[in-house]
Amino acid sequence: MGTPYYDVVFVLVAISLSVLGLASDQNPLQDFCVADPTVQVLMNGLPCKDPKAVQADDFSFSGFNQSGNTSNPLGSAITPVAVSEIPGLNTLGISLVRVDYGRGGVNPPHTHPRASEILTVLDGSLEVGFVTSSPENRRITKVLHKGDVFVFPIGLVHYQKNVGPGNAVAIAALSSQNPGVVIIAGAVFGSVPEMDDDVLVRSFQLDKGVVGYLKSKF
Ligand SMILES: *[C@@H]1O[C@H](CO)[C@@H](O)[C@H](O)[C@H]1NC(C)=O
Ligand SMILES: *[C@@H]1O[C@H](CO)[C@@H](O)[C@H](O)[C@H]1NC(C)=O
Numbered sequence: 001m002g003t004p005y006y007d008v009v010f011v012l013v014a015i016s017l018s019v020l021g022l023a024s025d026q027n028p029l030q031d032f033c034v035a036d037p038t039v040q041v042l043m044n045g046l047p048c049k050d051p052k053a054v055q056a057d058d059f060s061f062s063g064f065n066q067s068g069n070t071s072n073p074l075g076s077a078i079t080p081v082a083v084s085e086i087p088g089l090n091t092l093g094i095s096l097v098r099v100d101y102g103r104g105g106v107n108p109p110h111t112h113p114r115a116s117e118i119l120t121v122l123d124g125s126l127e128v129g130f131v132t133s134s135p136e137n138r139r140i141t142k143v144l145h146k147g148d149v150f151v152f153p154i155g156l157v158h159y160q161k162n163v164g165p166g167n168a169v170a171i172a173a174l175s176s177q178n179p180g181v182v183i184i185a186g187a188v189f190g191s192v193p194e195m196d197d198d199v200l201v202r203s204f205q206l207d208k209g210v211v212g213y214l215k216s217k218f
Helices: 004-021 184-189 197-204 208-217
Strands: 076-081 095-101 106-111 117-123 125-131 139-145 149-152 157-162 168-174
Touching: 076 106, 095 106, 095 157, 106 184, 117 125, 117 139, 125 149, 125 168, 139 149, 184 197, 184 208, 197 208
Parallel strands: none
Antiparallel strands: 076 095, 095 168, 106 157, 117 149, 117 168, 125 139, 125 157
16 A cells, blocks of 8 residues: 555556557567467467477577678668567567668668667668658758667658768667568559559659659669
8 A cells, every 4th residue: 555646656657658568569478479380360469389399499590690682773681580580579579680781772761660670880881860750850860880879769761871981781679579661662652553643643743754653663
């Protein structure tokens, strides 16, 4: 039994914890729930493997020692380590990604619908940035060098560009086992089936020829 003062503090702490809880995946209800891809149950997350059958490899991934292939139009490569690579991440609310950037390479504007991201530069120099929501659309940007860390808040459009003289490498952690990614250009100009030209002409204030050209690129 607390005094009214402690009750108020308790309620405030409980409210703030429940608000924080919304910023990442649900907390697990057991030590772990290693995903079992063979069980065909549709649920929020993945069903658990029998804990007695769980092995160390269920919690492990090898391959971050290898650089991604950046010979593509963006000049970047993503190596994700989410629940599909480490089934033991199921219900734990975290994942990791390695990003390689060739000279001038870009990780194009995108959002993660389910995760905030914290990125550290292992090698090279990156210009990074995110844009706040409308109507401000304020771009918050910084040039990072080896050892620097930057945060991209959940849901906001963000990007990175290699601004150094050589290749760059970064590792980023995300606050979801399955952060998801919406790449803006592909979502808008490359959806299947495609968006009507009229929608894109008006939305982006472009003429129809330019819309057709952009659709052909994505
Ligand atoms: C990366 O690590 C894996 C697993 O430990 C190993 O088999 C592979 O040879 C390594 N590759 C490089 C490029 O170091
Ligand atoms: C990298 O990707 C390009 C384009 O797909 C391909 O031609 C090349 O062989 C790849 N390089 C390696 C080392 O896999």
